[in-house]
Amino acid sequence: xxxxxxxxxxxxxxxxxxxxxxxxxxxxxxxxxxxxxxxxxxxxxxxxxxxxxxxxxxxxxxxxxxxxxxxxxxxxxxxxxxxxxxxxxxxxxxxxxxxxxxxxxxxxxxxxxxxxxxxxxxxxxxxxxxxxxxxxxxxxxxxxxxxxxxxxxxxxxxxxxxxxxxxxxxxxxxxxxxxxxxxxxxxxxxxxxxxxxxxxxxxxxxxxxxxxxxxxxxxxxxxxxxxxxxxxxxxxxxxxxxxxxxxxxxxxxxxxxxxxxxxxxxxxxxxxxxxxxxxxxxxxxxxxxxxxxxxxxxxxxxxxxxxxxxxxxxxxxxxxxxxxxxxxxxxxxxxxxxxxxxxxxxxxxxxxxxxxxxxxxxxxxxxxxxxxxxxxxxxxxxxxxxxxxxxxxxxxxxxxxxxxxxxxxxxxxxxxxxxxxxxxxxxxxxxxxxxxxxxxxxxxxx
Amino acid sequence: xxxxxxxxxxxxxxxxxxxxxxxxxxxxxxxxxxxxxxxxxxxxxxxxxxxxxxxxxxxxxxxxxxxxxxxxxxxxxxxxxxxxxxxxxxxxxxxxxxxxxxxxxxxxxxxxxxxxxxxxxxxxxxxxxxxxxxxxxxxxxxxxxxxxxxxxxxxxxxxxxxxxxxxxxxxxxxxxxxxxxxxxxxxxxxxxxxxxxxxxxxxxxxxxxxxxxxxxxxxxxxxxxxxxxxxxxxxxxxxxxxxxxxxxxxxxxxxxxxxxxxxxxxxxxxxxxxxxxxxxxxxxxxxxxxxxxxxxxxxxxxxxxxxxxxxxxxxxxxxxxxxxxxxxxxxxxxxxxxxxxxxxxxxxxxxxxxxxxxxxxxxxxxxxxxxxxxxxxxxxxxxxxxxxxxxxxxxxxxxxxxxxxxxxxxxxxxxxxxxxxxxxxxxxxxxxxxxxxxxxxxxxxx
Numbered sequence: 001x002x003x004x005x006x007x008x009x010x011x012x013x014x015x016x017x018x019x020x021x022x023x024x025x026x027x028x029x030x031x032x033x034x035x036x037x038x039x040x041x042x043x044x045x046x047x048x049x050x051x052x053x054x055x056x057x058x059x060x061x062x063x064x065x066x067x068x069x070x071x072x073x074x075x076x077x078x079x080x081x082x083x084x085x086x087x088x089x090x091x092x093x094x095x096x097x098x099x100x101x102x103x104x105x106x107x108x109x110x111x112x113x114x115x116x117x118x119x120x121x122x123x124x125x126x127x128x129x130x131x132x133x134x135x136x137x138x139x140x141x142x143x144x145x146x147x148x149x150x151x152x153x154x155x156x157x158x159x160x161x162x163x164x165x166x167x168x169x170x171x172x173x174x175x176x177x178x179x180x181x182x183x184x185x186x187x188x189x190x191x192x193x194x195x196x197x198x199x200x201x202x203x204x205x206x207x208x209x210x211x212x213x214x215x216x217x218x219x220x221x222x223x224x225x226x227x228x229x230x231x232x233x234x235x236x237x238x239x240x241x242x243x244x245x246x247x248x249x250x251x252x253x254x255x256x257x258x259x260x261x262x263x264x265x266x267x268x269x270x271x272x273x274x275x276x277x278x279x280x281x282x283x284x285x286x287x288x289x290x291x292x293x294x295x296x297x298x299x300x301x302x303x304x305x306x307x308x309x310x311x312x313x314x315x316x317x318x319x320x321x322x323x324x325x326x327x328x329x330x331x332x333x334x335x336x337x338x339x340x341x342x343x344x345x346x347x348x349x350x351x352x353x354x355x356x357x358x359x360x361x362x363x364x365x366x367x368x369x370x371x372x373x374x375x376x377x378x379x380x381x382x383x384x385x386x387x388x389x390x391x392x393x394x395x396x397x398x399x400x401x402x403x404x405x406x407x408x409x410x411x412x413x414x415x416x417x418x419x420x421x422x423x424x425x426x427x428x429x430x431x432x433x434x435x436x437x438x439x440x441x442x443x444x445x446x
Numbered sequence: 447x448x449x450x451x452x453x454x455x456x457x458x459x460x461x462x463x464x465x466x467x468x469x470x471x472x473x474x475x476x477x478x479x480x481x482x483x484x485x486x487x488x489x490x491x492x493x494x495x496x497x498x499x500x501x502x503x504x505x506x507x508x509x510x511x512x513x514x515x516x517x518x519x520x521x522x523x524x525x526x527x528x529x530x531x532x533x534x535x536x537x538x539x540x541x542x543x544x545x546x547x548x549x550x551x552x553x554x555x556x557x558x559x560x561x562x563x564x565x566x567x568x569x570x571x572x573x574x575x576x577x578x579x580x581x582x583x584x585x586x587x588x589x590x591x592x593x594x595x596x597x598x599x600x601x602x603x604x605x606x607x608x609x610x611x612x613x614x615x616x617x618x619x620x621x622x623x624x625x626x627x628x629x630x631x632x633x634x635x636x637x638x639x640x641x642x643x644x645x646x647x648x649x650x651x652x653x654x655x656x657x658x659x660x661x662x663x664x665x666x667x668x669x670x671x672x673x674x675x676x677x678x679x680x681x682x683x684x685x686x687x688x689x690x691x692x693x694x695x696x697x698x699x700x701x702x703x704x705x706x707x708x709x710x711x712x713x714x715x716x717x718x719x720x721x722x723x724x725x726x727x728x729x730x731x732x733x734x735x736x737x738x739x740x741x742x743x744x745x746x747x748x749x750x751x752x753x754x755x756x757x758x759x760x761x762x763x764x765x766x767x768x769x770x771x772x773x774x775x776x777x778x779x780x781x782x783x784x785x786x787x788x789x790x791x792x793x794x795x796x797x798x799x800x801x802x803x804x805x806x807x808x809x810x811x812x813x814x815x816x817x818x819x820x821x822x823x824x825x826x827x828x829x830x831x832x833x834x835x836x837x838x839x840x841x842x843x844x845x846x847x848x849x850x851x852x853x854x855x856x857x858x859x860x861x862x863x864x865x866x867x868x869x870x871x872x873x874x875x876x877x878x879x880x881x882x883x884x885x886x887x888x889x890x891x892x
Contacts, residue, residue: 038723041693042662044753045604048762055768058561083557093550096777100546103740104539111529111738111871115504144590144741144775151770155601155625158491175769179601216488247487277484292557293776294549295590307490316494322501323621324597329590329775330739331542425557 047181050191056171056411057081063396064405071403077434079362079422080405082225082380084290086354086427089347092289092338099334113327116318117142117298121333124340125298129283133270135300139314141321142336144328145297146255146282147172153251153280153299154180156313156320157217164195164212165219168226168409168416170253173219182217189414198415201374201385205229209238214246220269221253223260226412226421227383228359228375230265236272243278247308250279255297258288258352259359260378276302280313287355287380287425289339289348296332355380358431359424365435366422369442380424383409387418394420402437493627496637502617502857503527509842510851517849523880525808525868526851528671528826530736532800532873535793538735538784545780559773562764563588563744567779570786571744575729579716581746585760587767588782590774591743592701592728593618599697599726599745600626602759602766603663610641610658611665614672614855614862616699619665628663635860644861647820647831651675655684660692666715667699669706672858672867673829674805674821676711682718689724693754696725701743704734704798705805706824722748726759733801733826733871735785735794742778801826804877805870811881812868815888826870829855833864840866848883 060080068076087093102108116122122137130140143149150172159181165173167190174194177183184192195215197207205227220239223230231239243250252269260267269279284297301314328336338344363376372385386394391408398404398420407423409416424431506526514522533539548554562568568583576586589595596618605627611619613636620640623629630638641661643653651673666685669676677685689696698715706713715725730743747760774782784790809822812830822828832840837854844850844866853869855862870877 036690038690038693038720039752039754039756040662040689040695040724041754042603042695043606044755044757045602045606045762047604048602048765049757051765055765058768081558085555085557087551087555088549090550093546096546096549097543100539100542100777103534103542103736104536105533109531109533109736111531111736112527113739145772147772148770151598151601154770155597156491156494157488158493158627159605160489160491172769179766179769181604216486244484247484249486249488274484278486290549290555290557293559293773295772295775306485308485308487309490310485311490311495316491319494319497319501320625322504323618323625324594324600326591326593326741327739329741329778331546331777332775 047179050178050183050185051175052186055175056407060405060407060411063399067399067403074403076403076405077426077430077437078405079426079431079434080407082287082423082425084287084292084355084425085430086290086351088290088294088335089344089351091341091344091347092335095338095344096294096331096335099331103331110330113330113333115322115325115327117328118330118333118337121337121340124337128340128345129268130270130300133268134276135270135302139302140298140300141317142296142298142328142333143321143325144295144332145286146253146284146299149282149297149299150251151176152320152325153282153317154182155324156316157182161217162193162195162215163217163219164197164215166199166207166221166224167196167414168199168412168419169219169221170225171412173221173251174413196413196415199224199227199229200415201372205374206231206235209242212242215248218243218248218250219253220250221255222265223256223375223379225253225256225379226381226407226409226416226419228377228379228381230260230262230378232262232264233266233271236266236269240269240272240275240278244274248278249305249313250275252279252281254281254283256287256379257283258349259356259380261356262378265378270300270302276304278305280305285336285339288352289335290351291332291335294332294335296328296336354428355424358426358428361431361435362422362424365438369439371442376424382422382424383419384422385419389418391417391420401441402434404434404437493625496624496629496631497621498632501621502853506851506853506857509845513845513849520849522849522851523872523876523883524851525872525877525880526853528733528869528871530733530738530801530871531876532736532797534736534740534781535790535797537787537790537793538781541784541790542740542777542781545777549777556776559776559779561768561771561773563774564776564779564783567783567786570783574786574791575714576716576746579714580722581716581748585748586744586746587763588742588744588774588779589767589771590741590778591732592699592730592745595728595743595745596697597622598766598771599728599763601770602762603628607663608639608641608661609663609665610643610661612645612653612667612670613642613860614645614858614865615665615667616671617858619667619697620859642859642861645670645673645675646861647818651820652677652681655688658688661694664689664694664696665699666696667701668711669702669821669825671699671702671825672827672853672855672862672865674823674825674827676706676708676824678708678710679712679717682712682715686715686718686721686724690720694724695751695759696721698725698727700727700729702733702825703729704795705802705826707802708824711824716746716748722750724751726751731782731785734798735781736797737778737781740778740781742774742782800874801870804872804874807877807881808868808870811884815885817888822870828868828870829865830868831865835864837863837866847887848880850880850883
């Protein structure tokens with residue numbers, strides 16, 4: 001029976017609709033003793049083939065490891081990936097500890113929760129952040145993080161979308177658009193079909209919308225990662241008007257909103273009238289409560305947001321969340337709930353304040369050394385200009401001379417060329433040590 | 447400036463490449479005072495429109511709520527969704543508690559982990575389950591669960607795939623294939639383009655592969671959810687040979703493997719020689735350690751598994767995991783690590799044993815009442831036949847007469863018609879109470 005199976009196998013390989021070289025080769029080795037090696041006849045997803053290199057941060061981690069291997073004694077300081085370093089505040093930790101303990105008891109045990117998150121948590125997120133801008137708990141979908149939600153949003157949108165995004169920006173917007181098939185190939189600087197809305201000092205880091213073509217989707221992150229620029233109320237008003245005029249959907253990433261100091265910069269897109277008809281907002285506890293490893297975020301899809309045929313997006317996003325997601329960890333959700341209670345909220349804001357102080361220290365240092373510096377006031381990122389230099393060269397030089405990991409601006413898109421991002425997430429002593437190393441190497445710049 | 451914005455807006459709505467009725471309608475109300483209501487011009491993803499009703503389990507939850515509202519005093523017992531009910535074993539809880547506590551300390555804190563999971567955990571999963579079948583830690587991707595991994599696998603595969611799946615089967619395989627665009631519309635019984643491999647008593651719940659057409663992907667779940675049928679070594683050998691002969695990729699769902707009692711049924715697809723060149727395996731801690739709410743699973747992508755062009759799937763899956771995922775919660779990962787240590791492993795197996803006893807009780811009950819019963823011996827699901835009846839009618843009758851929630855077989859695909867699934871996940875007293883209610887209503891069947 002096995003024999004006939006293989007016979008029919010060979011037959012199918014020959015008669016196969018689209019026989020592959022590999023498959024053919026297996027035939028020629030039928031006679032030898034070595035086990036027949038098989039390559040599937042499944043075609044690779046061409047969209048993934050369009051992606052350039054690896055995802056940015058694993059690539060940076062790889063170079064960091066290489067540097068450490070080359071200089072085993074180097075005490076590398078990372079101002080690279082925006083990864084939190086300080087302990088999670090006690091009130092929040094206590095809640096997660098209790099939730100873990102509870103899982104070991106009959107009363108405290110719970111299995112599957114709602115895929116959209118615990119009702120109590122959805123209400124708390126709404127009450128604390130969205131009630132005043134007209135959102136409802138039912139519009140808030142709790143998840144394991146914004147990065148993951150962006151992937152699920154793209155799955156909901158499907159391949160037939162046109163996309164615009166800030167340049168530079170968090171790489172996940174463009175990479176997930178490419179994977180989903182919304183773009184063409186890479187032309188050396190960017191992906192075909194993507195509208196890169198250049199955000200540089202020349203335009204106050206806000207795109208010239210009068211020249212921007214219509215797209216179905218507009219990914220917009222404020223405060224921006226990596227530039228640290230927070231859009232003003234006037235700027236966001238024009239963005240919302242642009243989306244309303246074009247019937248576009250804004251995917252608004254507010255992951256750093258609590259880092260905003262400037263009252264003139266909204267903390268939610270829904271502070272802009274009419275945004276509820278054109279905007280989705282995603283946010284996360286990662287950079288607020290140090291939840292990068294705990295994994296908890298949320299995405300807001302207003303009931304008023306509809307596709308051209310009138311279908312509410314909330315209906316389709318709910319279908320995606322219930323079909324390929326199964327809820328955030330209930331332990332993380334217990335932590336999130338604690339973050340939103342008065343005591344947890346206060347402790348969380350202190351943590352944000354600490355990182356903002358780091359940002360101020362870095363910003364001041366680069367300014368004093370004569371660099372052109374942006375960000376760091378409404379965001380945990382400082383955007384340092386190295387005019388005329390390639391970002392990856394600067395990254396390599398800083399790693400080599402200072403043993404400090406930064407993030408090359410061009411890793412966030414062509415518009416990031418000539419800049420590096422310094423992250424304010426780090427222990428205070430590391431940031432101060434980094435400052436000393438920077439001064440030693442670049443101090444006499446001017 | 448705002449004025450001109452709106453002026454150009456109207457212009458664009460008229461001149462728009464694909465103006466929508468909704469958009470036009472907004473024009474007619476320009477003059478009235480009421481705020482202009484906007485519907486986007488973004489086309490809905492037609493693939494999501496193909497889906498039937500909601501995802502199965504939320505639909506069942508909805509009917510359960512309706513029944514409770516109609517009969518407020520009814521003490522409903524759920525044998526519906528396979529949701530764990532027993533506390534998580536102490537050794538595992540302790541590890542999660544410690545991990546939570548640690549996050550509040552400088553030494554114990556950690557931010558982003560590797561998107562693929564902690565190296566220590568990948569090694570432990572491999573050592574405990576896959577080393578003996580030739581797999582490596584680097585081939586194991588830890589995640590927030592198999593359901594979520596299936597969504598990410600589909601994103602990796604892309605739309606241009608042909609799909610086969612067991613009928614009946616866990617609905618996520620077909621729903622995610624539809625969402626990804628691999629299928630046509632629904633024709634009343636199933637989705638166009640999907641190869642439903644009927645698994646019914648007549649064929650010992652294993653498809654007749656001699657009649658099965660080639661597809662790129664074959665979703666296969668053993669022990670099967672919902673039928674509880676575990677494929678034998680001979681059956682899985684023929685499945686692997688079939689995939690090798692056709693150059694297909696098997697997505698093997700082993701979420702219930704530890705429930706297998708029959709030594710003749712493999713617990714991993716990699717027990718079959720050659721599977722590493724044609725099969726991905728996904729599994730989860732959900733039904734083993736009661737992690738349905740904690741969220742932790744893994745997917746194995748062997749290095750030897752390659753697309754037709756020779757690209758290793760592990761490379762593309764790694765890109766997906768690093769781009770739209772950010773690692774499972776480190777607290778859940780600490781729990782998973784405890785599950786794989788000797789003490790945790792022993793406690794976990796006791797838990798599996800407890801649910802297997804529940805399954806045996808349910809199986810015996812239905813047999814004694816004269817029903818034709820399948821499953822329940824190598825799986826936590828009992829598959830009860832109601833020949834000639836519609837599954838949803840039986841579901842409704844059982845809910846009405848017994849206040850017991852089951853799962854209608856047809857919810858798992860056309861091949862499930864005439865059956866209902868009874869889940870063995872439940873407190874012992876609930877299962878015994880359910881047994882009494884079943885006997886009272888169906889006891890004098892023969």
